[in-house]
Each structure stands twice: as structure tokens, then as C-alpha cells.
Amino acid sequence: MARKSSQQNGRLLVIDDLKVEVKGKEILRHVDLAIDKGETHALFGPNGSGKTTLLMAIMGFPAYQVTGGKIVFKGQDITALPLNERAEMGIGLSFQRPPTIRGVKTRQMLEIFDKGEAEIKSMAKGLDFEEFLDRDLNDGFSGGEIKRSELLQLTAQDPDFLLLDEPESGVDLENIALIGKVIEELLQRELKPQEGKSRKELKRERWKSGLIITHTGYILDYVDVDRGHVLMEGELACSGNPREILKTIKEQGYEECVNCCRI
Amino acid sequence: MAGKREEKKDLARVAAEKRAAFGADINMDDYSPETAAHPYQDDLSAFSQAEQDQMLMAGVDFSAKNRSGTFVQKDLSVVHSRSTQEGMEIMDIEEALKQYDWLHEYWWQAVPVDMDKYTSRAELHQEHGYFIRSMAGAKSVYPLQACLYLEQDNLAQDVHNIIIAEEGSELHIITGCATAPHVTQGLHVGISEFYIKKGAKLTFTMIHNWADKVAVRPRSATIVEEGGLFLSNYVCMQPVGTLQMYPVAYLVGEGATARYNSILVAPPGSEIDVGSRVLLKARGTRAEIVSRAITTGGKIIARGHINGLVPEIKAHLECKGLILSDEGVIHAIPELEGHKQEVDLSHEAAVGKIAQEELEYLMARGLSEDEATATIVRGFLHVDIEGLPPELKAEMDKAVEMSEKSLL
Numbered sequence: 259m260a261r262k263s264s265q266q267n268g269r270l271l272v273i274d275d276l277k278v279e280v281k282g283k284e285i286l287r288h289v290d291l292a293i294d295k296g297e298t299h300a301l302f303g304p305n306g307s308g309k310t311t312l313l314m315a316i317m318g319f320p321a322y323q324v325t326g327g328k329i330v331f332k333g334q335d336i337t338a339l340p341l342n343e344r345a346e347m348g349i350g351l352s353f354q355r356p357p358t359i360r361g362v363k364t365r366q367m368l369e370i371f372d373k374g375e376a377e378i379k380s381m382a383k384g385l386d387f388e389e390f391l392d393r394d395l396n397d398g399f400s401g402g403e404i405k406r407s408e409l410l411q412l413t414a415q416d417p418d419f420l421l422l423d424e425p426e427s428g429v430d431l432e433n434i435a436l437i438g439k440v441i442e443e444l445l446q447r448e449l450k451p452q453e454g455k456s457r458k459e460l461k462r463e464r465w466k467s468g469l470i471i472t473h474t475g476y477i478l479d480y481v482d483v484d485r486g487h488v489l490m491e492g493e494l495a496c497s498g499n500p501r502e503i504l505k506t507i508k509e510q511g512y513e514e515c516v517n518c519c520r521i
Numbered sequence: 522m523a524g525k526r527e528e529k530k531d532l533a534r535v536a537a538e539k540r541a542a543f544g545a546d547i548n549m550d551d552y553s554p555e556t557a558a559h560p561y562q563d564d565l566s567a568f569s570q571a572e573q574d575q576m577l578m579a580g581v582d583f584s585a586k587n588r589s590g591t592f593v594q595k596d597l598s599v600v601h602s603r604s605t606q607e608g609m610e611i612m613d614i615e616e617a618l619k620q621y622d623w624l625h626e627y628w629w630q631a632v633p634v635d636m637d638k639y640t641s642r643a644e645l646h647q648e649h650g651y652f653i654r655s656m657a658g659a660k661s662v663y664p665l666q667a668c669l670y671l672e673q674d675n676l677a678q679d680v681h682n683i684i685i686a687e688e689g690s691e692l693h694i695i696t697g698c699a700t701a702p703h704v705t706q707g708l709h710v711g712i713s714e715f716y717i718k719k720g721a722k723l724t725f726t727m728i729h730n731w732a733d734k735v736a737v738r739p740r741s742a743t744i745v746e747e748g749g750l751f752l753s754n755y756v757c758m759q760p761v762g763t764l765q766m767y768p769v770a771y772l773v774g775e776g777a778t779a780r781y782n783s784i785l786v787a788p789p790g791s792e793i794d795v796g797s798r799v800l801l802k803a804r805g806t807r808a809e810i811v812s813r814a815i816t817t818g819g820k821i822i823a824r825g826h827i828n829g830l831v832p833e834i835k836a837h838l839e840c841k842g843l844i845l846s847d848e849g850v851i852h853a854i855p856e857l858e859g860h861k862q863e864v865d866l867s868h869e870a871a872v873g874k875i876a877q878e879e880l881e882y883l884m885a886r887g888l889s890e891d892e893a894t895a896t897i898v899r900g901f902l903h904v905d906i907e908g909l910p911p912e913l914k915a916e917m918d919k920a921v922e923m924s925e926k927s928l929l
């Protein structure tokens with residue numbers, strides 16, 4: 259019943275009373291979150307509050323064990339689905355610390371998604387990544403190179419729902435602009451004026467969605483997001499206008515922001 | 522010369538029962554020392570399709586289009602031998618010994634004839650083998666290929682090969698060893714002595730495609746003179762009964778370099794004991810030993826020994842093992858030995874299963890667990906080899922890929 263109505267509302271992701279454990283320790287509890295088709299949300303919260311854990315649980319990493327509640331994606335309960343099946347359903351994640359895989363080239367990762375030589379070249383060019391294509395995957399990549407490599411792979415994968423964990427951290431100013439632009443495109447955030455269509459109509463035509471973790475909010479200068487959430491000690495403590503939340507956190511801290519929400 | 526050969530034979534007789542330092546002790550009387558002779562084939566296409574298929578798995582190109590010469594020995598008969606490039610010699614070692622008196626000076630100069638019962642046997646029962654030489658300053662346009670083939674079941678094949686890269690020359694060799702499809706057992710004892718003269722470069726890519734119960738005991742050594750380069754690639758991904766070898770390179774001239782690269786796969790029933798050893802005996806010499814071992818149920822001992830005898834040398838040993846079955850064993854034994862203060866020796870060894878983190882990374886991109894495993898294993902086996910010409914790298918990748926299919 260609930261499933262049907264969520265579909266009708268254009269719900270892409272519905273998280274219901276989620277509880278997640280890592281190595282037997284409860285990290286997340288009572289997490290409820292809904293993201294509609296075409297929407298991008300921001301996730302804030304202090305270090306160790308469980309933001310990465312939430313993303314990993316949505317993607318389906320076995321170490322992040324769901325011990326209660328459920329995750330529904332595109333109307334299907336995916337709580338028990340393996341990683342690769344979630345990827346196939348259209349969920350994509352950028353890793354913060356991806357492992358080095360010896361003998362596997364970044365280029366091969368793009369070929370997985372049936373990208374031809376020309377397409378690979380132009381995608382890599384867009385992220386200034388051509389010289390790394392034939393290096394072992396993630397081998398000795400700098401922080402900024404990792405971000406670009408992850409985004410390059412996500413561009414090839416082209417998922418409907420993107421999970422981005424601090425995409426701007428450790429990235430220099432020039433590259434933030436570059437990365438911001440790519441994410442904006444991946445999430446269809448840019449609204450190109452079109453004759454006879456209002457902004458509202460244009461927004462409704464989007465089908466890409468995302469959840470972006472950010473501390474600094476720099477990425478929000480490039481990617482306009484619809485909603486923000488604050489995670490505190492494993493619970494979603496506040497939701498609302500992302501820019502207002504960020505402003506409150508910056509000026510008064512997380513506690514105050516959460517108090518503010520409660521009112 | 523005859524006297525010298527007699528001396529070697531005497532030494533060999535004394536060592537006839539001498540057990541090898543490593544590997545299972547083989548009862549060589551179990552194998553037949555004789556078989557019918559095979560006719561010489563001038564035309565490579567005269568080989569049967571089955572033979573071509575088996576040899577192809579060992580890197581032998583029957584079109585010979587991209588080869589500067591070909592040598593094929595079937596059982597105890599040399600059935601084809603021809604060079605197609607000026608300055609490159611490839612021939613039956615017996616012929617070469619007749620033709621060149623000086624060649625006796627190279628006979629058992631790198632490998633001691635009384636090393637063990639296998640070198641002894643090779644001297645006392647030797648039937649052919651190949652002689653390959655690049656003349657001073659000559660460069661092989663395409664690699665030369667040599668194939669040692671076992672057609673007769675349960676045969677003992679004892680060969681002695683000599684390879685000489687004369688001063689300033691560049692020689693590329695692909696050698697394959699294979700068995701006919703119906704062969705299940707046999708013994709192969711192969712002596713290979715490599716001599717790399719001043720400023721010469723030799724790349725030697727050896728691919729083994731044996732059978733379930735074949736016993737293999739190669740004995741090889743390389744002497745590298747000043748500024749010379751020896752690059753050895755060894756691939757054994759097909760089943761083998763018992764294989765033991767520990768080739769050694771002596772870097773005797775300043776600035777000489779040796780690189781050994783081995784790819785080993787042991788399916789259930791295979792026992793592989795393979796190592797590489799380099800003695801750095803002159804200043805400015807360099808060595809690198811890299812091995813990749815995978816067990817899907819067999820046993821692999823991966824050895825490596827670097828011995829730095831003089832100052833200002835640098836060498837590295839890397840030994841990685843992947844265990845894909847709980848029935849399998851990988852035992853890595855890397856050894857570093859330094860005799861002077863100014864030696865720079867290092868090693869890196871790791872044995873284990875596929876990292877969960879790597880699997881999950883690929884699965885998050887949509888690969889199934891099996892696909893992700895295959896991708897990681899493939900990457901593990903595809904080692905970038907510095908100094909190997911791209912065409913040879915392609916040949917090696919091809920051999921690895923053909924075997925991967927049965928592995929995964």
C-alpha cells in the first residue's frame with residue numbers, strides 16, 4: 259500500500275526507520291528519508307555522526323549491516339539486495355578512499371560501461387584526466403585525482419541516483435569549479451531556459467537525483483540542491499532549506515541548528 | 522675438445538644419483554628414453570591442427586610471419602629449424618657444435634654439469650636442443666621462436682640449449698613447451714645457458730603448456746657482461762605434474778641488468794617450485810625479480826634470491842600470491858643477501874585472498890562478484906614489464922588471456 263503511494267508521488271528513494279550497525283556497533287537509528295525523482299539533497303553533520311555510514315548502507319556494502327527498517331528504491335525494497343544489483347538499478351557512489359587495483363587501468367573501468375575510444379577521450383578531457391587513463395586504478399592518485407577519477411567513472415556509469423561523499427574536500431579551487439560543473443551536469447541541476455517552459459516545468463523534467471555530503475557547502479555554489487538534512491549522533495535531527503541550514507551551522511553550530519529545527 | 526667433453530661426462534657420471542636441492546625427487550627410470558624419430562618438416566603448415574593448437578598456447582606462431590626464425594623439436598627429433606633474418610642464427614645444437622668448434626667453450630660454462638641428477642642426465646642422455654645466436658650488432662626484427670614438444674607419452678626428453686647475444690646485439694626469443702593432447706605424463710629436462718655479451722640485450726619469454734602428470738626440471742643460467750640486459754618472462758598457467766627450477770643470472774660486467782618476471786598458476790594436482798636468483802658481481806648492476814602466483818588448488822613455492830656481492834648495486838624482489846582455493850598453498854621465500862655496505866636491496870611479498878575492498882569497489886560499479894573477481898585476477902596477472910617490446914608484451918598477454926579462460 260505504502261509502496262504504491264510512494265511511487266505515485268514520484269518517490270525515488272524512501273528510507274524507513276533505518277537502523278545500521280558496523281562491526282556490531284549501532285551507528286544509525288530511526289532514520290527516515292525520502293528523495294523524489296529529480297531532487298538532490300544535501301547531508302550535513304559533525305564528524306562521526308554517521309553520514310558516510312548512511313551512504314554506504316544505501317549502496318549496500320555488506321559491512322554496513324541493516325538491522326532494522328528498510329530502504330525502498332524505485333518502488334522496490336532493496337534492503338537485502340547485493341551491491342551490484344543496486345548499481346544496476348541505478349545507484350552510483352563516489353568513493354572517498356577507493357582501493358588501488360593493480361593491473362586494472364582506469365580506462366577499463368570506463369569500458370565496462372561500453373564506452374568507445376572517442377567517448378572515453380572526451381569524458382576524460384572534461385575532467386582533465388587523460389594522462390591517468392592508462393595508469394593502474396587509483397594507484398598513487400592524489401586526493402583531487404581520486405575525486406576526478408570517481409566522477410569520471412560515475413559519468414560513464416550514469417546512474418539515476420548519485421551518492422557523493424564530500425566531493426569537494428581536498429580539491430583545489432580550480433578543480434572545485436571543474437568538479438562542480440560535472441556534478442551539476444550529472445544531476446541535471448542546470449536549468450537551461452527553454453521557450454514556452456517555466457522553471458517549474460523544467461525542474462519537473464529532471465530524472466536524476468542525488469544525496470551529497472558536505473561540510474563546507476562549497477559544492478552548493480555550483481550545484482543547487484532542493485533540501486538539506488542534518489545527521490547528529492546517528493539520527494536525522496533536522497531537515498529543511500539547505501542554504502538556511504548551512505548558514506545556521508556556520509554561524510551557530512550544529513546544536514543550535516538542531517534546536518532551531520525542533521521549534 | 523673431445524677430451525673436455527669427456528671430462529664433463531665424467532663429472533656427470535659422478536652426479537648421476539645426486540638429489541636436487543629442491544623439488545620432489547623423480548625416479549627417472551620410470552620414463553622411456555627412446556621413441557621413434559619424427560620426419561623433418563620444411564613447411565610449418567604441415568604440422569597437424571592439434572599440434573598447432575597446443576603449440577599456439579605456448580606462444581608459437583605457425584604462420585611465422587612475425588618471427589625471425591623458428592625451431593621445433595618433437596620428442597627427440599628436430600623437425601624444423603630455420604632463420605629468416607640475416608644475423609640471426611637458430612639451429613640444432615648438435616649441428617652448431619659440429620659447425621663451431623668454439624661453442625664447446627660455452628658447453629656447461631653457466632650451469633654446472635654436476636649440479637644434480639638432472640644436469641647429469643642431460644649430459645649423459647642429451648638429445649638435441651637449440652642454438653640461437655644474434656651476431657654482433659644485429660637486432661632481431663621479430664622474435665625468434667623455439668618449441669619443445671612432447672608427442673610420445675611417458676617419454677624422457679633431455680635437451681641442451683645455448684643462447685648467445687653477441688656484442689651490441691638485440692635478441693628476442695619466445696620459447697614454448699607443450700605436449701600433445703593425448704600425453705598425460707613424461708619428463709622434460711632442459712638445460713639452457715645464456716651468454717649476453719657487452720652491451721647486448723636479450724629478452725626471453727618462455728611459456729609452458731604441459732600436462733597433468735608431466736615432470737619438468739629445467740636448469741638454466743645466464744652470464745651478463747658489461748652493460749648487457751637480460752629480461753626473462755616465464756608463464757606457466759596450465760596444469761603440470763611437478764615443476765622445479767631456479768634459474769640464476771650472474772651479472773659480471775659493470776652496469777649489467779637482469780629482470781625476471783614469472784607468472785605461475787597451480788590448479789589442483791600441480792606442484793610448482795619456481796624461483797629466480799641474481800648474483801650482482803659488478804658495480805652498477807641492477808636486478809629485479811617479480812613473481813605472481815595463483816593457486817586454484819595446487820601448491821606453489823615461489824622463491825627469490827638476490828645476492829649483492831659488491832657495492833653500488835641495486836635490486837628489488839617482489840613476490841605476490843593469490844589464493845583462490847582453500848586447498849591450495851602458496852609459500853613465498855624471498856631472500857636478500859648483502860655483502861657490502863653500499864648495496865640497496867629490497868623486497869615486497871604478499872600472499873592472500875582477493876581483497877574484499879577491491880571486490881566491493883568493482884561491484885559498486887555494477888560488476889557481479891564473479892566478474893569483479895575475474896577483473897582483479899586479470900589485473901594481478903598483467904604485469905607491466907619494463908623494457909619488453911610491445912609486440913612481445915602482446916604475445917605474453919595473449920598467452921595469459923588464453924589460459925585465463927580456463928582459470929576463471
Ligand SMILES: Nc1ncnc2c1ncn2[C@@H]1O[C@H](COP(=O)(O)OP(=O)(O)OP(=O)(O)O)[C@@H](O)[C@H]1O
Pocket residue numbers: 280281285303304305306307308309310311312321
Ligand atoms: N568500518 C568501521 N569500523 C568501525 N567503526 C566504523 C566503521 N565505519 C564507521 N564507523 C564508526 O561509525 C561512526 C560514523 O562514521 P561515519 O564515517 O559514518 O561518520 P561521518 O559522519 O561520515 O564522519 P566524517 O564527517 O568524519 O566523514 C564513527 O564513530 C565511526 O568510527
Ligand SMILES: [Mg+2]
Pocket residue numbers: 309310311423
Ligand atoms: Mg564521512
